[in-house]
Amino acid sequence: MRIGIDARFVGPEGTGLGKYTEELILNLAKIDKKNEYFIFLRKENWQFLKLSSKNFHKVLANVPWYTFQEQVKLPFVFPKSKIDLLHVPHFNAPFLYNGRLVITVHDLIHHQFEQESATTRNFFVFKLKRIGYKLIITNAIKKAAKIITPSNFVKSQIVKTFRVDPSKIVVTYEAAEEEYFRNQKLFEPEPQRRRPEARGQKPFLIYVGNIYPHKNLNRLLDALAILKNVKLKIICPRDVFWKRLEKEIKNKDLENRVELLGYQTADNLAVLFQKATAYVFPSLSEGFGIPGLNAMAANIPVVCSNIPTLREIYQDAALYFDPNDPKDIAIKINEVLTDKKTRTVLVEKGEKLVRKYSWQKMAKQTLDVYKSALR
Numbered sequence: 001m002r003i004g005i006d007a008r009f010v011g012p013e014g015t016g017l018g019k020y021t022e023e024l025i026l027n028l029a030k031i032d033k034k035n036e037y038f039i040f041l042r043k044e045n046w047q048f049l050k051l052s053s054k055n056f057h058k059v060l061a062n063v064p065w066y067t068f069q070e071q072v073k074l075p076f077v078f079p080k081s082k083i084d085l086l087h088v089p090h091f092n093a094p095f096l097y098n099g100r101l102v103i104t105v106h107d108l109i110h111h112q113f114e115q116e117s118a119t120t121r122n123f124f125v126f127k128l129k130r131i132g133y134k135l136i137i138t139n140a141i142k143k144a145a146k147i148i149t150p151s152n153f154v155k156s157q158i159v160k161t162f163r164v165d166p167s168k169i170v171v172t173y174e175a176a177e178e179e180y181f182r183n184q185k186l187f188e189p190e191p192q193r194r195r196p197e198a199r200g201q202k203p204f205l206i207y208v209g210n211i212y213p214h215k216n217l218n219r220l221l222d223a224l225a226i227l228k229n230v231k232l233k234i235i236c237p238r239d240v241f242w243k244r245l246e247k248e249i250k251n252k253d254l255e256n257r258v259e260l261l262g263y264q265t266a267d268n269l270a271v272l273f274q275k276a277t278a279y280v281f282p283s284l285s286e287g288f289g290i291p292g293l294n295a296m297a298a299n300i301p302v303v304c305s306n307i308p309t310l311r312e313i314y315q316d317a318a319l320y321f322d323p324n325d326p327k328d329i330a331i332k333i334n335e336v337l338t339d340k341k342t343r344t345v346l347v348e349k350g351e352k353l354v355r356k357y358s359w360q361k362m363a364k365q366t367l368d369v370y371k372s373a374l375r
Contacts, residue, residue: 001035003370004083006074008065009090011045012237012263015210016290017106020150020174021089022049027363029053035370038081057081071095071136085145085370091133093140102373103140104148107287108157109214110137138162145373148366150174150288153308170372172365173313174288175357179270180297202257203277203337204231206300208269208291211241216282216305221252222326223282223333230257230337232280233272237263273298278336278343281305282323289313293357296350301343303336317349 005025009017025039033055040061041049051058061077063069075096078086086097089104110133141147141162147169149155155169211217217234224232232254236242242260249258264272273279279295281304289310292302296317304310305323319342321332335342 001085001370001374002038002081002083003035004038004040004059004078004081004086006061006078006086006088006090007039007049008042008045008061008063010041011048013044015237016288017090018045019177019290020104020106023175023177023359024089024363024366025049025051025056027360028367029056031360031363032367035367038083040077065090065092085374087366087370088140091137091140093136093143095136095139097143100373101140101144102146102148102369103144104150105137105141105154105158105287106150107154107285108161109285109287111157111161112214112285144168146170146369148172148369151309151312153312154287170365170369172362172369173357174290174293174362175359176290176293176297176354177266179266180273180294202229202231204233204275205278205280205333206233206235206272206276206295207280207282208235208294209283211236211245213241214284216284216323217245218248219323219326219329220280220282221248221254221258223329224254224257225252226326226330227334230277230333231259232257233259233261233276235261235264235269235272269294270298273300276300278303278333280333281310282321282329283307283310284323286310292318293354296347296354299347299351301336301346302350303332314350315353317346317353319346 007021007025010022011018028037029051035055037056038059039049039051039056040059042062046058059081061074063073070092071094074094078097079099085100085102087102091103091105093101093103141164147158149158149169149171150173152171155171158164158169159166209215246260249255273295278301279292281292281302283305285307286309292304292314295302302314302318304314304318304320306320307323319332319336322328
């Protein structure tokens with residue numbers, strides 16, 4: 001087979017999509033020496049992805065994502081490599097591409113959150129982009145020979161929203177990132193490391209991800225205002241909602257307790273995780289939830305939203321709260337901060353759970369999807 005993978009999201013700018021695509025490609029390179037792969041990249045991430053396997057070839061597709069160029073140029077770029085199958089690891093497959101197609105739909109968040117608060121653009125541009133999104137995802141789902149999702153919850157949403165045959169959709173779970181396991185040995189045992197207040201320091205929570213409205217950070221800030229005794233570090237590459245969040249932090253008088261950090265390297269992030277008291281995940285909607293697994297790999301407890309996806313992925317290895325209730329968020333965070341037994345149980349369960357997920361297993365399942373799509 002000659003398989004094309006749209007890897008334009010690979011790299012820090014692509015956030016979770018970039019990590020998924022990167023891990024897929026690197027693990028396919030480990031397990032598949034037979035098929036030919038054509039990896040489509042932009043100039044900006046050409047050097048980011050290191051490929052040494054002879055059956056993996058980089059192809060320049062220097063087109064920004066979510067643009068009109070993406071729709072009109074890529075249908076002519078992909079066929080030049082004479083591929084049998086194209087995998088677009090997102091919903092944004094070009095409308096005019098007519099080759100054999102596999103897509104990954106990570107979530108339907110844009111379907112769930114249609115209000116204007118989910119954008120910084122003017123009303124007309126927002127509505128125009130909404131129409132474009134719905135046309136493109138509907139077309140991609142219809143054309144795709146197979147659809148990959150990261151959770152059964154997302155699969156059920158697609159079946160319900162687009163009336164898709166469930167057999168067309170394959171769930172491939174993702175995993176924690178290797179550096180979080182690797183850095184475990186660099187730090188003190190859990191009881192000493194978990195008590196920064198014993199060293200005259202305030203405990204701190206950590207959150208990693210974008211700061212779109214559905215991430216629900218406003219209610220997390222409300223919970224923090226109730227707690228008084230804990231700090232929060234938010235790690236997010238600057239996005240369009242950064243200034244909005246800074247204003248909320250100031251309005252809630254939390255400037256001395258909330259630290260907004262920009263992009264961090266993987267190793268720096270792993271160190272921050274190791275020093276944190278807990279990972280907090282207040283999101284209203286997720287497709288999978290890699291950051292929580294990273295926290296489990298780093299041996300810190302996870303306290304998160306009681307939403308279907310996180311329940312599916314984290315099972316009994318997290319402490320859940322009602323994401324719409326700042327008081328409940330505060331209560332559950334306080335339990336993790338003050339109850340040693342709760343913290344210890346969560347760390348132990350998380351350590352066992354996180355090892356059940358594997359990027360290599362995900363890559364093997366994806367390769368099976370490719371084979372199935374070409375039958």
